Amino acid sequence: MSTNDLWTTTHGMVFGFIFLLGFAGALVGVYMMKAEWLTTEGANANVSRLRIFLWLLAAAVWAAVFTGTYIVYPWYRAAPPEGLTDLANFPRYLLLANESTAFWHKFGMEWKEHVAFISPMAATVVAFVVQYYGAALAKKPEIRRWVMIFFTVAFFAASVAGMFGAFITKAAPIR
């Protein structure tokens, strides 16, 4: 495994997947924070775990966008030397060189690289709200509802980024 492979995997399969896989559990955790379903002790115990989990997920998705932007993306967009015909090591140019693959850059990468940044912002907001209210969230259904909406937006943005990341890596891997 090359350094490039290692970082590409760390970006998507470690940091990105931690967030995507953890989302459902955290969402259920927030949904279950209902006063009528929990004792005071239960709410306090649940929220302690949920706080740690949500901050870890937020940290993971920040790590995913920063490793993606500052480590992997420069390899993706590197320009080939003039006259080079084998574009295998220059994914952006390899995709754009062929009409049938240009879509993956013009739509997939262009969408992924921008929308991804909404995810860590929304995930951080969610972690903060749960940190701030703690077990009191069980008695605030309106705020819990907005937390779940924000968290779903974070998941949607990360899903787009993850899905197109996988497709683009398949079409033009970073070597």
Added chain:
Amino acid sequence: MATIETNKPNGPVAAALLAGGIGSAVLGLVTFAVEASEVVKTSMNWYKPVGPLMGKSSLGIIAFFLSWVILTYVWQGKETNFNRIATIAIVLVAVGLIFTFPPVWGILLGGE
């Protein structure tokens, strides 16, 4: 026996949600501005290996954290109209989602 404190003011939480919306909207609008203008595109190229993506994403993140700090200062210890602020926040997030969607650039700018 454990107790739950439920009387915390919602100001800091409203500040966080609105800041999330502002950060997303700034990201979307700057992304669109870069597509619309070569001058803006050049001005966002803060670090050559990453290109304009660094300027665009950094402005969104700066707007997020800066507005969060300012709004927290303004709403610290206060009770706000939370549903109204959260609705504005999610509209701003939608602005971010819409303007980071490549087909929208083509539709509004008349390109491909």
